[in-house]
Amino acid sequence: MTATTASKEVLEEAALQAGLELDQPESIREGSHAIYRVGDIVARIGRPGSLQDAQRELRVSQWLNSSGIPTVEVVAELPQPIVVGDRPVTWWHLIPDHRPATPAELGAMLRALHSLPPPTDPDLPRYDPFGDLRARLATAGTVNDDDRTWLLTRYDELRRQHDELPDPVRIAVIHGDAWQGNLVVPPSGVPTVLDLDKLSVGRPEWDLVQLAVDYSDFARIPEAGYLSFVNAYGGQDITGWPDFRLFADIQELRWVAFAIGQAGASEAAAQQAKHRIACVRGQAPQPWVWEAL
Structure with a gap:
């Protein structure tokens, strides 16, 4: 079985x-x-070669739960992880009948998370907002030359501005993909954290920017909802922060790259990728409407 084995075969x-x-x-x-x-x-099936990441996710779940932050739990009765075709498979308890968290619930969880001292085990990586973003933009086969040149130039500009930022005031444990769908509320009413693969240490603003741009650039949540998030977190509204636009632009470029990566799957995905590129290029007015992929 090879590293490119289809996920259904890996699961079986x-x-x-x-x-x-x-x-x-x-x-x-x-x-x-x-x-x-x-x-x-x-069952969560990781990318080829991501065994260490899967092992860290298992330890992260145990650490967060023991630290008082309810988090999706591993199925202790099953072997963890199992590697098939160089892809790790981990097993988790289903959280049934849940809803996405409210902005206030998300803000309260992030405040608690960001207050935790970084653990010694698991050893969390430093958060990298760019990752392989440039390579994905450079090699995307569905992007025309004009858009590719613009996207790569934009990436280089944002990377330069990011690298010139002063040292952060503080570094915290961050979720790395903090949106309402990654904090779910079952019938018990206890908000529970999902998707632990990006948990790391970094600037806490990275956990605040997603909801902030949902409010500022997309109007996905009303002002009252955004203010409830700000108040639950402790009153920090990063939309008024001097470097907010830089963080927002980096986040949105990542969302564009994700859509580009999905563009080969369907015509709808290809059109969505083109629309997102047009938005970040200033060819569509805000608030933007981006379809989920």
């Missing part, structure tokens, strides 16, 4: 090794992770 082999019976597994998402529901268990 991992379930066989775990002694878990597959009964009509349901695909939840195909992205950086492939995620399946198997009864009351959720």
Whole structure:
């Protein structure tokens, strides 16, 4: 079995090794992770070569829960992780009948998370807002030359501005993908953290910028909702911060790159990628409307 083995085949082999019976597994998402529901268990299938990341996610879950931040829990009865075709598979308890968190619930969780001292185990990486972003923009086959040149020039400009920032006032444990869908509320009413693969240490503003641009650039949440987020976090509104626009532009370029990466899957995804590029190039007025992919 190769590193490029389809996620469904990886799931079937991992379930066989775990002694878990597959009964009509349901695909939840195909992205950086492939995620399946198997009864009351959720299987997360990582990228090839991401075993260490998967092992860290398991330890992160245990650390957060022990630190008083309710987080999705591992299925202790199953072997963790199982590697199939160089792809790690981890098993998690399903959180049924949940809803996305409110902005206030997200703000309260982030305030608690950012107050935690960084752990010694797991050893969290330093957050990198760029990652392989430039390479993905440079090699995207669905982008025309004019857009590619603009996107790469924009990347270089934002990278330079970021690298010239003064040292941060503080470094915190951050989630790395803090939006309302990654904090869910089951019938118990206890907000529970999902998607731990980007948990790291870095500028806490990276956890605040997603909701801020949802408010400022997309009008996805009303002013009252955004203010409830700000107040729950402790009163820090980063839309008035001098470097907010830089952080917002980096975040939005990452969202553009994600859409470009999905563009080959369907005509709708290709059109969405073109629309997002037009927006960041200033060819469409705000508030922007971007469809989920």
